[in-house]
Amino acid sequence: MVSTLQNTDVKQKDADRAVVVAVASHAVFEPGTEDSDGVYRPGVAFPLLQALQTVNQRLLQENQEETLLFDVVLICTDAPQQQNHENIRSSTRHHGLEVGRFCFADQEDFADALLEHGVLLFLSTDQSEVSTAWQKGVFSALLDEHAASAPSDQLRVLFCGDGAVMPSSGQPAQSFLTQLGELRRRFDLLHSPVCVSVLTSHGGRERCAAALRTLRAYGVEADEAYCLAGAPRGPMLSLLRPHLLLSDARQDD
Structure with a gap:
């Protein structure tokens, strides 16, 4: 089963021009690390999302009408994070991440959701998820520890x-x-x-x-x-x- 929610905190991107990147939520936020306010601790993909936002900001500085922008979809397949989906949304807001949509799906359906959302690149720390996405025809890559130390300004x-x-x-x-x-x-x-x-x-x-x-x-x-x-x-x-x-x-x- 797949459930998708738009993030009303951010302006939605042009669906025909945006570069849609889907990132597994367990790579963005470490599962089981909620504080008393339900906010997750940043994961290895956190600098990546910040860098994508930097690129978008620079593009809009050059041209306020720019439509070729990164559009981030957060894919949640982690069962505990799905049960606490409001914590995913509040953590995104707390950390100031520009996520366009939240997609909650199980392991059997998430790859189909990637196709439905027109995802051009899927990223995860789970090799089996990356392999499944590839088999469905979605360009995918595995995130590792190098991503965690990458800069946020480039x-x-x-x-x-x-x-x-x-x-x-x-x-x-x-x-x-x-x-x-x-x-x-x-x-x-x-x-x-x-x-x-x-x-x-x-x-x-x-x-x-x-x-x-x-x-x-x-x-x-x-x-x-x-x-x-x-x-x-x-x-x-x-x-x-x-x-x-x-x-x-x-x-x-």
Whole structure:
């Protein structure tokens, strides 16, 4: 069963133009951490939502009529959080998060809800949720500890290897990347609230160049590129602190 509530605290985005990003509520708020007022403690996805808001604010500063904005949908599949759904809403308000809609769904139905809401990217800390969304044709990624330490004043998107952006990812990836590329072009190279990076763990410059060309074919120009040539990528991830890590699962850290 799926239940969706609009957040009346925020202005709703243009459904035809918005970049719809769905985030699992258990990644935004740590389950079981309510205080006496029912407010949850921030989770690993908290800096991501703040960064998305920063991008929206900068876009509207440039053009008050801008419609190409991030639209966040909070997907709640955690049973205790569903039972205390008012705490989810009040926690969002307390922390000043710009969430457009709250969607409450069980594990059997949440992926269908993603399609219903036109989600271009789904993010969760639960690998099974990410896999289920992929099987339904929704471009998805796993959030990890790097997202928790990412900055709130710049959205950092890191493509690790070329697996996540190869044509095998199909239309779900292409739709998100096309929108991301258009949004990135709204800003100049300096002081941009969006930073797109590419990192290849294996191979030489040719593989890195191939990854850059693949992204460019989708309309995404990378700001930075790193070729590790077999070196472990863990230290670089700790330095870059990406919100979104779109990675080839075959590679090791």
